[in-house]
Amino acid sequence: MYGPAAKPADYESFPYLRRGVDFPAVELSDPSSRRSRFAAASDDDRQARIDRLLAENVLISFHDHPQLLPADLADTPAFLRSKHEFTAFAELRRSGLTAVFDNWFGVIGSTRRAGWKWDDLITTLGLRLADLAHQDGVVAARTVQDILDAQRAGDVAFVMGTESAGMIENDLDRIDVLYGLGIRQMGLVYSDANTLGSGQKEHHDGGLTVFGRRAVERMNALGILVDVSHASDRTSLDAIEASAKPIAITHAGARAVWPIPRMKPDEVLKACAERGGVLGIEAAPHTTVSYDHRSQSIDSVMDHFTYAVELMGIEHVAFGPDTLYGDHAAFQKAISDVIGSSTVFDAGDLEWERISHVDGLENPSENFRNITGWLVEHGYSDSEITAVLGGNILRLLNEVWR
Numbered sequence: 001m002y003g004p005a006a007k008p009a010d011y012e013s014f015p016y017l018r019r020g021v022d023f024p025a026v027e028l029s030d031p032s033s034r035r036s037r038f039a040a041a042s043d044d045d046r047q048a049r050i051d052r053l054l055a056e057n058v059l060i061s062f063h064d065h066p067q068l069l070p071a072d073l074a075d076t077p078a079f080l081r082s083k084h085e086f087t088a089f090a091e092l093r094r095s096g097l098t099a100v101f102d103n104w105f106g107v108i109g110s111t112r113r114a115g116w117k118w119d120d121l122i123t124t125l126g127l128r129l130a131d132l133a134h135q136d137g138v139v140a141a142r143t144v145q146d147i148l149d150a151q152r153a154g155d156v157a158f159v160m161g162t163e164s165a166g167m168i169e170n171d172l173d174r175i176d177v178l179y180g181l182g183i184r185q186m187g188l189v190y191s192d193a194n195t196l197g198s199g200q201k202e203h204h205d206g207g208l209t210v211f212g213r214r215a216v217e218r219m220n221a222l223g224i225l226v227d228v229s230h231a232s233d234r235t236s237l238d239a240i241e242a243s244a245k246p247i248a249i250t251h252a253g254a255r256a257v258w259p260i261p262r263m264k265p266d267e268v269l270k271a272c273a274e275r276g277g278v279l280g281i282e283a284a285p286h287t288t289v290s291y292d293h294r295s296q297s298i299d300s301v302m303d304h305f306t307y308a309v310e311l312m313g314i315e316h317v318a319f320g321p322d323t324l325y326g327d328h329a330a331f332q333k334a335i336s337d338v339i340g341s342s343t344v345f346d347a348g349d350l351e352w353e354r355i356s357h358v359d360g361l362e363n364p365s366e367n368f369r370n371i372t373g374w375l376v377e378h379g380y381s382d383s384e385i386t387a388v389l390g391g392n393i394l395r396l397l398n399e400v401w402r
């Protein structure tokens with residue numbers, strides 16, 4: 001355990017509801033049972049440095065799903081339809097994270113089978129804010145100061161975000177509603193095209209629509225961070241150009257390191273950095289594979305990191321691991337038709353390995369500890385590590401959230 005303060009770590013979601021009466025009594029995954037390894041430093045001095053860096057710095061995950069999945073994946077659809085997404089509060093407290101951009105499972109609908117519906121989003125958001133309000137040691141962050149206060153207090157700050165803006169349909173005022181309810185980061189498009197632009201699985205890339213430009217303008221005016229993680233290449237470039245403020249790619253990697261649609265080409269990464277934006281390195285299964293590491297692990301993920309640092313500059317790179325507590329690979333399979341995984345993970349004729357979990361980056365509790373260990377072992381300075389663990393994101397938020 002590290003971090004500035006110790007708070008009770010045994011709290012659980014929805015303490016004011018009766019399990020099995022007010023929501024389905026589903027057995028949840030045990031977040032402490034891991035298949036992954038924890039990296040140990042090669043000597044005591046390095047371990048002390050890692051511990052100090054974790055304790056001193058603002059650690060921000062640019063994208064994660066810090067919820068618990070059902071132990072039995074067969075329970076997942078019913079569980080997610082109830083919209084009572086259990087957060088792994090106790091585990092997060094132990095993770096040492098200062099802030100997490102919380103993008104819940106919006107890909108699964110409850111009123112409809114498909115995701116990203118307005119009613120579903122409002123319901124999920126309201127339930128999560130109600131849950132957060134009944135927990136100690138966690139806050140919903142709406143300002144940079146909220147994040148800094150959380151670090152001082154030893155709390156975990158949740159930044160509310162959504163991976164798609166599809167649910168606003170053709171109504172700009174819905175962006176204002178979401179801001180009012182605490183949303184501070186919005187992905188413009190998920191895999192399928194919507195009223196704002198093309199997604200990453202479209203064959204014909206139409207770029208940002210006229211309405212999409214107006215939506216970006218409104219997000220700028222309100223102070224919502226624009227995210228193009230799942231947008232098509234043209235839509236990403238258009239959004240970077242159209243936005244008066246720098247934007248984010250909260251969770252992706254480099255297509256030059258692994259050639260799948262889910263990764264971003266150099267042109268997009270460079271344009272993002274030139275306008276002051278930040279890339280969060282992705283680590284969900286079957287995404288950040290690399291030519292050198294065809295079986296995804298912390299090693300292949302860091303191949304994307306080193307490439308992005310070289311291309312964009314270290315002040316434009318951070319981490320958005322995109323992990324969760326439970327069997328991520330099985331979850332991906334269960335929702336593959338929605339996320340379009342057969343198209344977005346397609347590496348053509350290249351051989352690569354399907355994995356059960358990403359060794360070293362399996363869930364939000366271990367990610368930043370192992371990333372910091374990797375950075376220390378690979379000779380990065382304290383100031384570089386401070387920047388990529390959260391400093392770069394803080395700088396971006398200072399520009400965008402005002």
Ligand SMILES: [Zn+2]
Nearest residue numbers: 163229230251
């Ligand atoms: Zn995503």
